[in-house]
Amino acid sequence: MNIRRVFAMAFKETLQVWRDPRSLAIALLMPVMQMVMLGYGVSLDIKHVPLCVYDQENSQESRAIVERFTAPGWFSISQTLVSEADLRNAMDRGECSMAIVIPVDFSRTLATTGSAPIQAIFDATDVNTTNIALGYAQGTVAQANAQTSAQWKAAHGVHPSPVGQVDVEPSTWFNETLDSRNFIIPGVVAVILALVGAQLTSLTISREWERGTMEQLISTPVTALEVMLGKLMPYFLIGLLDAAFCLVSAVYWFDVPFRGSLGTLFVTTVLFLIVVLGIGYLISVRIRSQLGASQIALLVTMLPTTLLSGYTFPIEQMPAPIQAITLIVYPRYYVTILRAIFLKGSSLPDLWAPLLGLFIFALIIIWLATRAFHKRLD
Amino acid sequence: MSGNPIEVAVRVQGLSKNFGTVQAVRNVNFSVSPGDIFGLVGPDGAGKTTIMRMLAGVLSPDAGSIAVDGVDVSANPEQAKLRLSYMPQRFGLYEDLTVAENIFFYGELFSVPRTERIARSKELLEAAGLQAFRRRLAGQLSGGMKQKLGLICALIHTPQVLLLDEPTTGVDPVSRRDFWAILYDLRERGVAIVLSTAYMDEAERCTRLALLHTGEIRLCDTPARIKEAMPGTLLAISSAHPRFLREIIAGKPGVLGTLLMGDRIHVRVDDPARRIPELQILLADQGVGIADIVRAEPGIEDVFVALLGQGNKS
Structure with missing residues (x-):
């Protein structure tokens, strides 16, 4: 391999990207736009879920329980009901997504036994919202339980019966504020790099074919490997620049806590960029028009990455066959890695499993890429 | 060299x-x-x-x-x-x-x-x-x-x-x-x-x-040497109506091929000494009048046409 020819290719490619408004837009504008759109647009937090309250007792204790639900802002009382029929009507008319029913003997039962049931009813037509609201409700009740239990123990010296009551201790790790943004933004960074990276390199070989510069290029002594390395070099630097932009804005704009080391971040990002740029390059070698190549690159990266990488929809909740498919959705490994580095401060050994996944991908891509391009017209 | x-x-x-x-x-x-x-x-x-x-x-x-x-x-x-x-x-x-x-x-x-x-x-x-x-x-x-x-x-x-x-x-x-x-x-x-x-x-x-x-x-x-390899001898005839001339001459005995060259035509013949007078008579009969028929140096195009097209195609 002749390093001079590699640098000549890199120099030429850099000039072309610099002078091509479309490539420049993909390289510099696309990450900014996606960071804004995905960063702000996607939030799994729900606020002010409409709540109906059917408080049959209307005592101090029952009002305290209702207060617990509304205080953090997750729920807002839309109606206060006075009968079972009202409840049914309110649910039917969609005036509330959740209703709590407090029995008439609530405070008395609580005072005598140390525990009292309340009923929560969910409108499960929007499963996603219901799941999240259910989570909030369970958290709220668990907190109330803990407090009541503690008060009971203080008064009676023992935990309230029935004995063996499960003591729910709500504790959220790594994302204490329960802000889904902290969880999503690192995923967004992975998604952006996967999309932008493949878009960038998808144009590189197809541009030569489309503009008729390939024939003269392949008549020179430059080897296929030199063409590949030289061409990928500038995109690799652009990819690092984009990664730096996304990660910096994640930390300083979206206030996602960063607990890991920059070294771990760099090594894993380099590995991911190799895979992502390699995918675009492989497409570019096959498709001889720029538009076609960029469309294919979008198709290949967009849907799997947004749906199956686990950046919004948790992989653990997918059906088993889909989970198996996600093994080949390479961004999932980087999503996992970034989240772990950001929120848990994981180091390379902690990340061995997703790293191994990425590494296998990188090897396959490199193997394919070095064999993909032939200096032939036919 | x-x-x-x-x-x-x-x-x-x-x-x-x-x-x-x-x-x-x-x-x-x-x-x-x-x-x-x-x-x-x-x-x-x-x-x-x-x-x-x-x-x-x-x-x-x-x-x-x-x-x-x-x-x-x-x-x-x-x-x-x-x-x-x-x-x-x-x-x-x-x-x-x-x-x-x-x-x-x-x-x-x-x-x-x-x-x-x-x-x-x-x-x-x-x-x-x-x-x-x-x-x-x-x-x-x-x-x-x-x-x-x-x-x-x-x-x-x-x-x-x-x-x-x-x-x-x-x-x-x-x-x-x-x-x-x-x-x-x-x-x-x-x-x-x-x-x-x-x-x-x-x-x-x-x-x-x-x-x-x-x-x-x-x-x-x-x-x-490619020019030498051309079969026959090349004649050039100038005319105000080269197309018409060509129609008359093409296919006549001894004419191996014709080629339009702007305001004249190139005619390839087997025996110039015999064919030049024949062509002059032919042209006079057709009312074209006495045409100036001279021997011409063949160009590559003439050779090409002679070898490939038998001279009849345009």
Whole structure:
């Protein structure tokens, strides 16, 4: 391999990207736009879920329980009901997504036994919202339980019966504020790099074919490997620049806590960029028009990455066959890695499993890429 | 001609190439010596570009072998490519790079030392009259300037073999003259040049020619001997109505072929001493009057038509 020819290719490619408004837009504008759109647009937090309250007792204790639900802002009382029929009507008319029913003997039962049931009813037509609201409700009740239990123990010296009551201790790790943004933004960074990276390199070989510069290029002594390395070099630097932009804005704009080391971040990002740029390059070698190549690159990266990488929809909740498919959705490994580095401060050994996944991908891509391009017209 | 005449810069043996069922190139053999300007001449679809591409090592032959300076193009493509330069028919340089950047890029691909690159590029830019356009994007050059830039990039290293596929198509006469001046200079330095052309006047400037038709070489020799190989003798008849004249003459006894040449026609006959008087009588009978019938030097086009079209097609 002749390093001079590699640098000549890199120099030429850099000039072309610099002078091509479309490539420049993909390289510099696309990450900014996606960071804004995905960063702000996607939030799994729900606020002010409409709540109906059917408080049959209307005592101090029952009002305290209702207060617990509304205080953090997750729920807002839309109606206060006075009968079972009202409840049914309110649910039917969609005036509330959740209703709590407090029995008439609530405070008395609580005072005598140390525990009292309340009923929560969910409108499960929007499963996603219901799941999240259910989570909030369970958290709220668990907190109330803990407090009541503690008060009971203080008064009676023992935990309230029935004995063996499960003591729910709500504790959220790594994302204490329960802000889904902290969880999503690192995923967004992975998604952006996967999309932008493949878009960038998808144009590189197809541009030569489309503009008729390939024939003269392949008549020179430059080897296929030199063409590949030289061409990928500038995109690799652009990819690092984009990664730096996304990660910096994640930390300083979206206030996602960063607990890991920059070294771990760099090594894993380099590995991911190799895979992502390699995918675009492989497409570019096959498709001889720029538009076609960029469309294919979008198709290949967009849907799997947004749906199956686990950046919004948790992989653990997918059906088993889909989970198996996600093994080949390479961004999932980087999503996992970034989240772990950001929120848990994981180091390379902690990340061995997703790293191994990425590494296998990188090897396959490199193997394919070095064999993909032939200096032939036919 | 410089160099040893036995020395061969390009040797082509039994070269064939098919595209599907179309035999684009059939069993082509030729060799080019250093200092030769070897012309591949033929109509569109004769296989010129396919042969040039195989010589350049960008298309693989189905059969046969090509050696450039003794190096087999199929077996050692990169070694062969170091020894040759190729200018494709379609402008193959980067339109979004400047003249100077294109030259730099190709210089680097051929590992030309920096000082040599600077000196050569200055010399070539001057010869081509492009010094003033060094900073202009290649896409903003005229057709002729683009072709000259292509030649400069092809010559930034020192090739033993220069391959030019229809290099002056769409080029203005002044640029064409510059272009040929550079080619003659290269020839004197012992570079073997292979060019394809559909222009017959350009074909006459070559030192050796191969007449191509439907993928086969019909004749391969110097322009002078190719002309001698034309069967029959060529007569030129001037007329205000050359088409009409041609209709009368075509197919008459002893007339081997006719060819329209602007305001006159070329008539190929078997025996001029006998046919000239016959033709004059014929023309007088048809009311054309006494025409001036003279013997003419055949051009490559006449030979081509004589060999390929039996002279009856236009």
